[in-house]
Amino acid sequence: MKTPLKAIITFIGPSIILLLIFMLIPIIVSLTLSFTDFNVFAIYNWSNASFIGFQNYINLMKDPLFWRALLNTLYALVVAMPLTIILALSFAALINREATYFKNFFKVSFYLPSITNTVAIAIVWSWMLNPDYGLINWFLGLLGIKGPNWLGDPAWAMPSVIMLVVWKAVGYNIILFIAGLQNIPDYLYEAAELDGASRFQQFLHVTIPSLRPTIFFVTVMTIIGYLQLFEEPYMLTGGGPLDSTLSIVLYLYRQGFRFFKLGYASSIAFVLFIMIFALTFIQMKVGKNIEA
Amino acid sequence: MKKRFTIFSILVLIVALGFGTTKITIWAMGEEAKSLDKLAQLFMEEYPEYEVNIQAIPWANAYDKILTGIAGRQVPDVAQMGTTWMAPFGSMGAFENLDPYVKNSKIVKEEAFFRGSWETGKVDGKLLGIPWYVDTRVLYYRTDLLSEVGCDHAPQDWDELYDVAKKLAQKGKYGITLYQPQDNYQILLPFVWQNGGDILDSKGNVIVDQPEFVEAFEYYTRFFTEKLAPLGGGGNLFQDFATGDTPMFFSGPWMVSMIREQIPQIEGKWNVALMPKKKTRTSFMGGSDLVIFKDSKNKEGAWKFIEFLSRPDIQVKWYQLVNSLPASIEAWNNPILQADPMIALFGEQLFDAKAPINRPEFQEISVSIDRRVEEAIYGRKTPEGAAKDLKKDIEKILR
Amino acid sequence: MRKVKVSPIEQIVVHLILIIWLLISVIPFAWMLSTSFKGPGEIFIFPPRWIPKNPTLKNYKDLFQQMNFGRPFLNSVVVSLSTTFLSVLLATMAGYGFAKFNFKNKNTLFLLVLGTVMVPGQITMIPVFLLLTKLSLLNTYWGLILPAIANAFNIFFMRQFISGIPDELIEAAKMDGANEGWIFFKVIIPLSKPAMAAITIFTFTGSWNNFLWPLIIATDESMYTLPVAVSVLGGQYTENIAMQMAGSVIVILPLIIVFLFTQKYFIKGITFTGLKG
Structure with a gap:
């Protein structure tokens, strides 16, 4: 049955109009910029920019630092995404258990990393990661391990960034998963219990399938968020050492907001957009096939 | 009235x-x-x-x-x-x-x-x-630790700075700290200027492959490859200065009051000095x-x-x-x-x-210097090789 | 409520795991809190002191003396509350539409909505600023609120959540002659409380912590929000870490209160009485 147009406009209209004005128009403006040589001289006087076709995109494909940033970002995504989702889902399930004590206390504490100001918490983390005076190496020392120079070693800098990223994201996703878990009707568990399913089996055959919309959401949003990795490397390492933590958005930021090459930066943004869009689209197709 | x-x-x-x-x-x-x-x-x-x-x-x-x-x-x-x-x-x-x-x-x-x-x-x-x-920027140094290695005054020139750093490193952990994760060019450039070099000459030619630049770059890199200076920032500047792990560093005037406030325990055991001399004592x-x-x-x-x-x-x-x-x-x-x-x-x-020359492209040049400097001090390239690549980078930026 | 018998060993293991993550979550925050009470000379001490030897309120006192807290706090409250309320409402409405309505090009439209979060925000900063200038929204509350209301993330989440609500409930209401508005308020909202609580927390947190926009949009300090006002203190090189930590503590305290307050809406939203599985 078709929904009346009036209802569609009332319910979806306001959001669409606002997104159109504040997101879509600016996006189109920057898409346009990506076909220009918009640089430092054009910011005060836009007429100093001229169209150069696909030149920015061609230059980008030949830019070794862009490829480096792309690889770094994918590295972060591949490691951080499963880690975040598995940890968040497990903790959400543990908190949501009937028999768990102090649920609210755990929830609030787990969420703390997500609400704390990134600048301040990055200072704390760089202190914790300090090779000589940091808490992490002190702890490893207790176990008889000599910890690395986390942020100063090109091999360990990205893992350090990933640690901060995951630490910040888990609490946030716990909240999402708890909301999803609350949405699962009791009778499904009751039925499974009657069939003699163990609680682990219930988790696999009731919880996970029922959570599919939430898992899908978290996966999509995590991919989008991690591919736009910026704040953590910006605060912790600035992209170094030896470009080992240079992410795509950090590179974009450098080109656009340090060198003021906004045309070039826009082309980076759109290459990233196409990648994210493709990944999301594939996920949606795959998600549908599973549900069907 | x-x-x-x-x-x-x-x-x-x-x-x-x-x-x-x-x-x-x-x-x-x-x-x-x-x-x-x-x-x-x-x-x-x-x-x-x-x-x-x-x-x-x-x-x-x-x-x-x-x-x-x-x-x-x-x-x-x-x-x-x-x-x-x-x-x-x-x-x-x-x-x-x-x-x-x-x-x-x-x-x-x-x-x-x-x-x-x-x-x-x-x-x-x-x-x-x-x-x-x-x-x-000037040189901050621990007077007590320097005199322990037989230096009763601040290092006056490049050779002396290197010697003292080496002796300090043999005795303690490091001799000096010369690295900051961002804007590292601000530490390298004074050495280049002290040696009479620069990034561009007056006609706008890139001269980072000239002996003046390369020599300064080599001098700077030696501190890292010989482990006289901590790579990747090391511990904490204040703490390391107080313990003597890094008894020398270059910094600006704000450090004077910060050292007095944060590590009062070394009051009277440190001082500041002019930049060490090569051809000049130029600072940033x-x-x-x-x-x-x-x-x-x-x-x-x-x-x-x-x-x-x-x-x-x-x-x-x-x-x-x-x-x-x-x-x-x-x-x-x-x-x-x-x-x-x-x-x-x-x-x-x-x-x-x-101050470095004010040109629209300087931001980009400075990031490129930082990058090539890292390649040299992490031992991926020789200073000479890194300087050659830097020249190519800058010429590309200025084109 | 279901009652499940749980072995004591399982209880211990579960709570042990939770406590370990609790420590990991809280330790950086605890250091922040402890540093905010430290005087100069104690911040860089090693080994670190969790409880300052000479705890001081100086950092907090300095903060309160050097900045005017009233106005920024008020600005933050006004902006965050309005943004959150409007954003959650619009997202629930749109989420309902995208989950349960039936119209042509629904999925294309939804993909468009989702597409807006795929472009890094940095790149749209200048165009949005120019737009707000043209709309004369600089230095106004609306300039801070309007661009943040329509939130694709929230819409997407509500769509996912509401699509989990069985169609039978909606069909049953329709049989009784209810229209979309009635269904929205009487069926969807009551059942979506856990999800709405979640995005309320996120939107409020995001809006409260947001600090680049309020700074860029303000043409004088009267429009500064709390995070902006706190971050102003501090020099280019002489970052006072203890004071910065004290500032962060002040900024997040209201968030924790809001979070605790929102907790009660996380109660089970859906009880399927009278509905056959």
């Missing part, structure tokens, strides 16, 4: 405030903005026809604020501009050319300021900023300039305020408020600035301090 005068002044003030006051809006950063309010009060007492309004902007995000402001033409009359920001923002064409203002000014004159500091205001040959306050010139925006509707008042801040007496007051070093040479004659010998040493170093 005095009372009548006060009443009169107040009346004038009220009339002035009520009627013809012109607003001057100013963007200033962080702590400076908070204290600038006090100078603005003094200014308004002298010039009741103006009302100064200061907007404080956090240092960390000032860059974005200025950028969007210029793009949207939503700018104040005057803004504080870090000296390294003069090139990128100055190139946009949003700042007023101040040459004609200086020509008619009795207070703001080129010879009234430190040479290197005056140069920071020039972008592509035009004068766009007037020095407000300055900073420069930093600080902040003041600019007027082209879109300002009140350039006259804006200039008056800049003139006011440039006055030697106000420069001294500013030092008293926030410990920022005066850009005006005359201000340094004031006993207040000579009272602290450590601060007075900065006054001496300022005569031989230099």
